[in-house]
């Protein structure tokens with residue numbers, strides 16, 4: 001397999017980890033989000049690409065990726081942030097208006113947005129480096145989707161410690 005074999009199509013999660021291994025054989029400066037040509041691009045904005053997630057968790061798993069390589073949400077420049085808000089609204093409006101369906105036939109009437117802050121982009125389970133180019137996830141959401149992973153001891157932590165960490169609500 002070469003990197004081209006993974007282009008312009010979606011991958012199962014297993015294939016995705018093979019693909020990440022393949023990426024590691026390329027020069028370290030290569031970035032599959034900067035070089036967007038292997039992705040399925042839905043919209044080409046000025047500073048952003050709207051792409052289909054290469055290895056979707058669920059149907060209609062999309063991502064907004066900046067054309068400039070940056071890592072953190074807070075690395076976004078003002079002009080990028082401005083277009084990001086527009087692109088996110090445009091994408092969500094377009095998805096909602098389309099009345100798309102989940103695999104079980106129910107209508108998708110809500111979406112979830114997420115981005116992961118990672119201190120370390122190495123995945124020890126699959127022994128691969130995750131891409132550090134900022135990518136913002138847009139996925140269909142369902143009521144109680146997170147129920148299986150909720151922590152039954154979620155209230156059991158020191159809120160006072162947390163308050164003091166943030167200066168007890170003092171104005172910034």
Ligand SMILES: [Zn+2]
Nearest residue numbers: 031034069133
């Ligand atoms: Zn990049």
